Amino acid sequence: MTDNDKPVNDENENNGEENFADLLARSFAATPRLAPGDKVEVRVLKISGDWIFLDTGRKGEGVLERKELLDAEGNLTVREGDTVTAWFLSSHNNEMRFTTKVGGGVAGNAQLEDAWRSGIPVEGRVEKEIKGGFEVKLGTVRAFCPYSQMGLKRVADAAVYVGQHLSFRITEYGEKGRNIVLSHRAVLEELQRQEKERLKAALQVDQTVTGTVTSLRDFGAFVDIGGVEGLIPMAEVGWGRVTDIREALSVGQQVQVVIKQLDWDNGRISLSLRETLADPWEKAVVNYPEGSFHTGRVARLAQFGAFVTLGEGIDGLIHISRLGAGKRINHPREVLKEGEEVEVKVESVDRDNRRISLALAGVARAADEEEATLASFRKSAEESSAQSLGSLGELLKAKLEKGKK
Structure with a gap:
């Protein structure tokens, strides 16, 4: 048997060094024992059932009641790997009990x-x-x-x-x-601050989240989206024009919203309910084809014309030139008033730019009748002219034939 074939002696292998078990035992022995009431930083190892298991850096297992780290809604405020501050209560059979709240016991x-x-x-x-x-x-x-x-x-x-x-x-x-x-x-x-930090990492612009309406204001609705509040401005409540927020939403209502802006420094989060709803303009060409007649309500008067609501989120414009029935007017209020119901005709639809051109039905029908009358007159004139030319041609032909004889 050669020297290379000889069994290796453990003492020679260790070369005088302590093995890992001895080092670990010595490190635990060197760690000072905890006394009831001592405060320590511990790491969450595992969350299971009613208990949270902790790494204390000492021999033995640390445990903490799960309910101590729940927020007001019953949600856990830590995850595995997080570090928490805790107070030592007692030790039994190598199990160390901790708390994050000082209670009414002796300790x-x-x-x-x-x-x-x-x-x-x-x-x-x-x-x-x-x-x-x-x-x-x-x-x-x-x-x-x-x-x-x-x-x-x-x-x-x-x-x-x-x-x-x-x-x-x-x-x-x-x-x-x-x-x-x-x-x-x-x-x-403090819990709110911790939740805010967690949400900073979790929330993103254009993300869809679920929230609860907490309060209603004249300028919009505040929504809790899991620990922080955001605002749905009036313009983002729906596709249609909303004048009273209380007709659209109620406190306690659950809604899905899209995050439009995250300004953590100034504590401003802007939300949109509208973007979670179907866009009515997608079917505007089908629902309001050119030449069709509809009943709408005058939503707003401007110097250049009147806006008429045809449906949820769909407004069309009657240009001022289409309001006077051939007469010049200075302002649409001379013909219409806000809130009035009117019948209109769709003259054109531009879905990409979200524009619909309208005309008052009465004016449009009169124009159509006038156009029809003019077209009929032109047709009659053309037919009459053709007949006249035909008769003249026949006379000339007869005269020529007579001259040949």
Whole structure:
């Protein structure tokens, strides 16, 4: 057996170095043990059922209740791989329990001041409504939350908060915990900020999204598209002219909209409901062919003519020259008024430029009759002329034949 055939000795292979298991064990041993109330940065490894499993960088598995990281609508605010700030609660059988909110247990009461300094949310129960706000219990500790700090918007009935378990931030901590002021609004604003950052990466111009109408204004409708609000201007509500937003939409209604503009710096998101609806101009040539008659409503008067609505999103123009029945007028209001129903004739359709030229039916019919009369007269004149020429030709022919004899 040659030297190359000899079995390799483990000690020679390691050459005095510790194996990986020993190094790992030594690294865990060197990591300081956590005490209840310690704050750490942990990474989300897996989300499963009611629990979120965490990588703490220590020996043992970290777990966190899933419900702690849900927003007001019940949506999870983290994904696998995200890093979160958490507080250590206890360890049992190499399983470490964490929380993202300091509650009312022994560890929680001991850490309220640290939670105030660090900005960590605390869990509390709204006990009752008092002057200026609410009394909130943080375990056995009483605290105060002003009306203005309970939500992003003021609610009509403040009593709806009583009995609820909510997350708060401690905004004031005095007299060794005897004077604590809370804000639930700060927690909501932080969640809103996180959601905004997520949406920045997810939303794009020309993307179609689903949203919920949150409020109606004279200039349009605000829509929540998953954590941020955008505006549907009046011109983007529908293809037709919308004068009252409340006739087209209602608060709480779910809508599909197209994102037209994303201005994160100024907090402006512009949306379009119209672009999710069928374009009526696609069938304009079929529905309003040249020469056809229709009844419409005068939508607007301008110096150069009158706009008439034929259908949803379809307006045609009667030029001022087609309004006076042969007489010169200075303004369309001399003949028509806004809101009036009129019968019109389609004279031409330009689908590409979204233009339809119209004429008042009475004027068009009179012009048609005049044209028909003129055409009939011309035809009769031509026939009469032909007959006259025929008779003259026959006379000349007869005279020539007579001269030959």
